[in-house]
Amino acid sequence: MDSIRSRGVGATVMAALAGTLVGCASMDTTQAETRSIGGQGADSRIAREAPRGHQGVYDPQEVEVILAAANARQPVTGFSGHSELSATYVGERNGCQAVTVENRNFDLTSHYAVCNGQITRRQEVAPARPGQGAFGAGPVEIDQAAVRSATDGALLYGSGRSQYQGYTYAAERVGVPDGNGCMPVELTVSHDGLLVDRSVQRVCGE
Numbered sequence: 001m002d003s004i005r006s007r008g009v010g011a012t013v014m015a016a017l018a019g020t021l022v023g024c025a026s027m028d029t030t031q032a033e034t035r036s037i038g039g040q041g042a043d044s045r046i047a048r049e050a051p052r053g054h055q056g057v058y059d060p061q062e063v064e065v066i067l068a069a070a071n072a073r074q075p076v077t078g079f080s081g082h083s084e085l086s087a088t089y090v091g092e093r094n095g096c097q098a099v100t101v102e103n104r105n106f107d108l109t110s111h112y113a114v115c116n117g118q119i120t121r122r123q124e125v126a127p128a129r130p131g132q133g134a135f136g137a138g139p140v141e142i143d144q145a146a147v148r149s150a151t152d153g154a155l156l157y158g159s160g161r162s163q164y165q166g167y168t169y170a171a172e173r174v175g176v177p178d179g180n181g182c183m184p185v186e187l188t189v190s191h192d193g194l195l196v197d198r199s200v201q202r203v204c205g206e
Helices: 002-037 042-049 060-072 140-157
Strands: 076-080 083-093 096-103 108-115 118-122 159-164 167-173 182-191 194-204
Touching: 060 076, 060 083, 060 096, 060 108, 060 118, 083 182, 083 194, 096 194, 108 194, 140 159, 140 167, 140 182, 140 194
Parallel strands: none
Antiparallel strands: 076 083, 083 096, 096 108, 108 118, 159 167, 167 182, 182 194
């Protein structure tokens, strides 16, 4: 009888535990859905109360690199888990700071606007450079001329800028001249606050 009674209690306890686990799984799923869609309830309240609760960005490490790039107005690299996050300050747009984040591990690119310290994700895709890709506007020769104009300004004055049909070419010296009079110049190409391309080139004066 003792053996039978013990089995009965064990079955009851196991059933109770199973119900608890099912309930926990259901609760976690509901919370995850609430967080992802920004719904009402306890999770959305926590998100609003968080010091870095922004729109369209949920990773605290990504929030940090976005704000750091916007405040410093220069590229910032950070890490989230095993992912490398590269944030590029693109410039000002409509009174806000435009920042693009590239996730090197997953080849993902996201564009953000930082307004008064608040981040909003832009649901847009940057076009190709002029003369490149199916959506590029203008011949490649104009792209090359715009690059030369911006990099020449960087060689002479430390930074240079040129414009073409909504594209902005911004170049900045990031090193000192070598023995041949050449120096590294960072070139950023953007369109309407969206990063199109960024590279560091070795530029030599004539």
